[in-house]
Amino acid sequence: MLALNRHPSGRHFLQIPGPTNVPDRVLRAIDQPTIDHRGPAFGELGLAVLSGMQAIFQTSGPVIIYPASGTGAWEAALVNTLSPGDHVLMAETGHFASLWRRLADRLGLRVTFLPGDWRHGVDAGAIEAALRADAGKDIAAVCVVHNETSTGVVSDIPAVRAAMDRSGHGALLMVDTISSLGSIDYRHEEWRVDVSVSGSQKGLMLPPGLSFNAVSARALARAETAKLPRAYWDWRDMLGVNGKGYFPYTPATNLLYGLHEAIEMLRAEGLPAVFARHRRHGEATRAAVQAWGLEILCQEPDGHSPALTAVLMPEGHSADALRKTVLERFDMSLGQGLGKLTDRIFRIGHLGHFNDLTLCGTLAGVEMGLAAAGVPHRAGGVAAAMQRLAQAPAV
């Protein structure tokens, strides 16, 4: 078997902002014999995960499960609802928003990309303005990222929804929840999102390989007329057989076992408790960063991510050198800076299957890594985090 860890002893700290640490329960669930995907046991599994995902998206409408990465679910959201040359409004919140925009370009859509500095969330006012300015109702969809994994900034989706409502423009609202679902409160139905996009490897605590679309009735109706070519991603094939728990082509059966287990875990903890836990860990992490005297990338006052924290390096210091030191000396993976932030930031993932002591170990690894790599900072970050963690029950 492949040696996955060169460190001789102890458990790796996988503190990138996803894939996250997969619970043993989920790994063991995946490690069960594959079954007939057209047999009766599979039907029960299928129904259970489909309804379980509705609860997690907080919707009574359909959820589509793809054997694919999140990038596939981005593509699915667009090809099921849009036609070649359609105009979409996107917002540059960071690297992943930029990648989604590039994907839309490639599919032959026309994208208006509201500029951003990668340190703030979506500007709902700018969206409202753009929609009001679109007298011809040319814009077919507004696409935003809920939690920008590249920056650690959360966008205010209800504010976007309200802005769209105020504009009176009928564009669809599509939201990337890849690194928020299962970590940060997200309400597909209440917020009247038309397509929510997500993936398995973040708050859902699974390995990568599954992705999701939650779909509104409006979006479904749009799928009847949308003309972008599609087959693998076609919602209609899925919905045609999902009703009995089956899929139109071979599903990723073993990952669905894991999804079933993860849904059980989230249900047992309860979504409000899950969200509160992530908020606490985000607050404790920011307390540590502030104690170190380092700068948090996020400048959106209410937009600090409960799922990850991006930290700016002091001028003249390499984030990637720090990350290498931390990996080699302390067996911890931190997230790298992406796109224009390459080598400028490192990202601490604190989402998924996680608890207070693992967070303390994580922050200790960063603090010792800063010292080992010669990065100017003050000690005391772990101590500050511990003070914050002491305030509220760990559970």
Place this chain on the structure above:
Amino acid sequence: MLALNRHPSGRHFLQIPGPTNVPDRVLRAIDQPTIDHRGPAFGELGLAVLSGMQAIFQTSGPVIIYPASGTGAWEAALVNTLSPGDHVLMAETGHFASLWRRLADRLGLRVTFLPGDWRHGVDAGAIEAALRADAGKDIAAVCVVHNETSTGVVSDIPAVRAAMDRSGHGALLMVDTISSLGSIDYRHEEWRVDVSVSGSQKGLMLPPGLSFNAVSARALARAETAKLPRAYWDWRDMLGVNGKGYFPYTPATNLLYGLHEAIEMLRAEGLPAVFARHRRHGEATRAAVQAWGLEILCQEPDGHSPALTAVLMPEGHSADALRKTVLERFDMSLGQGLGKLTDRIFRIGHLGHFNDLTLCGTLAGVEMGLAAAGVPHRAGGVAAAMQRLAQAPAV
């Protein structure tokens, strides 16, 4: 954890022609902690599986690995090489060939579908004729299925290649090897196939969730001009980072662990031994069917599949009723008839992680099931298979 088997004791016999029985070694490999897909350990894993898949496709050219089902790899083959309205020549060998054709239709391609009776392989002569008749070189690609999973008939790919060569027509050759790769001798490079499509859940002994394209230089060149919109499936993004073992978006890491292990197992057994084993098991299965006095669907003299055997039900008897009896009484899943063969045939999968005694158990389940379901037949199928198995070394 979800109860996957209602039978109180013993191991389920998963004898559908895929997903196949996943070896414990592969399941345990998948059940390892997910790692950073941008870290150094992942790079080694990526390089190992990419080069390992070249050996299995018998090619020195690139192999693309998708986090997707085989249906996705069908789509990938087309969108990377073709433009809207392009003309493709396909051959109706069975249900999966028909599904691939439908997928091509949906993508906006024009398909000429050479008719077939679902009991024979591809008619290489008909392909040659069609290409010769295409004076304007309108046909951009010929798409055929190597092993029709719905019928148990193998098509002669070298014969198709020769026919195409004789025609002097420059169309690309694309081959679906989803249920042949790792079970039946298949030589991407020697046979000058342009795109080979495959999946993880058959001869590769993995759960579903990974799929593949092996790609020729000609196909790669075509990708530069092909105009079907594509993003998730784009070979160029993959090849841009595969060289260091990475992927352009989050790969299905844990399934790649399993792929690494499966490649090791196939390498240890040796592909010639793997193919010989499947041939023996196919022969033994056909000996059983003949002893039962039942009719094998395949009528192509040299086209009997080493991977599965499809059996016609006697007139007036339901294949699905038989399958239900076998599942309930003997805890074995058999493949159903698909498309126009629904309820007319059952399919015995004998591919993947398999050995002589499991085959005997499988055939005993069919024989006892035929009796229990009141299907007219002669006893003695298992005995006939045992005679065939006795002739050659089990290893």
Place this chain on the structure above:
Amino acid sequence: MLALNRHPSGRHFLQIPGPTNVPDRVLRAIDQPTIDHRGPAFGELGLAVLSGMQAIFQTSGPVIIYPASGTGAWEAALVNTLSPGDHVLMAETGHFASLWRRLADRLGLRVTFLPGDWRHGVDAGAIEAALRADAGKDIAAVCVVHNETSTGVVSDIPAVRAAMDRSGHGALLMVDTISSLGSIDYRHEEWRVDVSVSGSQKGLMLPPGLSFNAVSARALARAETAKLPRAYWDWRDMLGVNGKGYFPYTPATNLLYGLHEAIEMLRAEGLPAVFARHRRHGEATRAAVQAWGLEILCQEPDGHSPALTAVLMPEGHSADALRKTVLERFDMSLGQGLGKLTDRIFRIGHLGHFNDLTLCGTLAGVEMGLAAAGVPHRAGGVAAAMQRLAQAPAV
């Protein structure tokens, strides 16, 4: 990781009469993180397995669980109840009865060993006679083996109990149920057995490493005065803390996880169904042996074991050569002849986690092995077994 199987493909058939094939569910349960054996979660586990084992022994009295093999539980039964030089009456039913006798010798007990031909069960009349002849009540205990794993003969424990009752002798009754518990109906309390000895690796479907004593009130009382030195095996230490689910020294925690799962499986199937299943498989196996024209070792008319079948080799043929052929050609382990039966018999285990199709595969392996090894026999054994299996529902 150690390569456990040199066969390149397929699942090994472990058809020795124990250790038996461990269900995936049990293996996965064992593959969970070890917990604090003094913490609250452990207490619940301990209580669950202790009460679960009472149900399996069919007793309301205490069950002791040792981190040890069955041999240890033999020793425990003796050292907790007897004093140096005590006289015990044992019956030579086979190799394991002989080993238990040797163990008693080593502990300094005086053993009267009722002779046997290894083809019959215990002679209850001989026990009655021996007890009646023991006017001085010198005999402290009668020790018999319920299912002789070395011969495939079941002894009639109720008959032994009745004989002891008729004799009016107060000796303790100790019964080895190592290969019967969880496979053959066994009633510790109803049959008034004083000490039942068992192990994890047979009908309980676990790996080896746990063993058991079920204990009557009389036996417990005897433990107060018994003088054989004891510490590890002392029931009193166990019972002193078992009441809250704990153990006096570190228990084999992960094997207890497996025990918990196995108990759940046996409970779900129901003991009567478990016993009926084993009887069917024993009958089908004997039908095969008779069809082959080979001789079954057991000559006790009502004593054929539902757990295993021992088969005599034709004169001049080596059982071990046959077993070697079967292992190398068909990847199946059969039980060897032990003691004076070495190389004279082979044993087919059909107990534990097992079903009809695996039995058919097993018997096919024997039948093909007999042919490959040149052992005179008639074909048709598998067919005969299938006829028997067809008669009753598989579930």
Place this chain on the structure above:
Amino acid sequence: MLALNRHPSGRHFLQIPGPTNVPDRVLRAIDQPTIDHRGPAFGELGLAVLSGMQAIFQTSGPVIIYPASGTGAWEAALVNTLSPGDHVLMAETGHFASLWRRLADRLGLRVTFLPGDWRHGVDAGAIEAALRADAGKDIAAVCVVHNETSTGVVSDIPAVRAAMDRSGHGALLMVDTISSLGSIDYRHEEWRVDVSVSGSQKGLMLPPGLSFNAVSARALARAETAKLPRAYWDWRDMLGVNGKGYFPYTPATNLLYGLHEAIEMLRAEGLPAVFARHRRHGEATRAAVQAWGLEILCQEPDGHSPALTAVLMPEGHSADALRKTVLERFDMSLGQGLGKLTDRIFRIGHLGHFNDLTLCGTLAGVEMGLAAAGVPHRAGGVAAAMQRLAQAPAV
């Protein structure tokens, strides 16, 4: 499957001084199908683990592997070498030394128990004096504990050896290495120990269920004349078949798979690196305790254990209340005080599969627990440990 953890998220910190955190690699190794313990594959496994354990005990002499807990290996050491009424010299270093003494009492040995205060190691001078005083050479064996798991004090075995040599007395030397083997340098052969006793669940990183005796030639010779009754524990039966990798009764096969994997891991890290890692973690832990202003139980200047640290509670504070708080709030198990130290101390295990960041998380849990439980202390323990950890490479 039993729910082992009531905490809704994250991984439990099992920081008792054994059982320790079992590496995933070891758990997965155990989670493989059980094989025939008399077949050829088993023989290879047996030879590999027997020779691997010699390397870990640092001996070229025999090692015995029992399917049993450490308590069984204590018993084995005594019953193989001693006769009823023999005189043994033991030293009261703590709870486990006292338990071993009680076990010797129960076996009918006469024990002289050198008194100790549970805060120091063995007094080699007292042993020398006792042996010199034993003119009649009545003392058959000296039994000491290398690392007292109940106190965190290491005894100086070479000093004991030297004292015994100086005395000119021929008593056997027996050493309990249950919580030192694989964590603290221990040299069975160089130190001329006669019987070393150990277990699987500490430095060997396995679940409990295996235990060990490493045996000198003198001890083996003594086994020929020792008269304590024995069977399960008899070395001679073991050594009679260990030469080909087999065992005289059914071994705990799946735990041996884990042992094989653990030996590979220790070999890959290298014993000197393993010992150095434990020393570092011990030093860092003591730095934390000192920073908290709490008292370490150990008062032996050179005897601080690299495997665990026992901490005295301030007067009037309950260690068990603290442990309960830590378990409930922070999902960490700490070791309890045993025997006369009940509720007076808590023990931090830092042995086995462990690394710097997990240690930091552990110490953070203690520090936050002290605060939450209202135990007087100074903050800064984690910070002090981090300073210590920063000094040396993390290996």
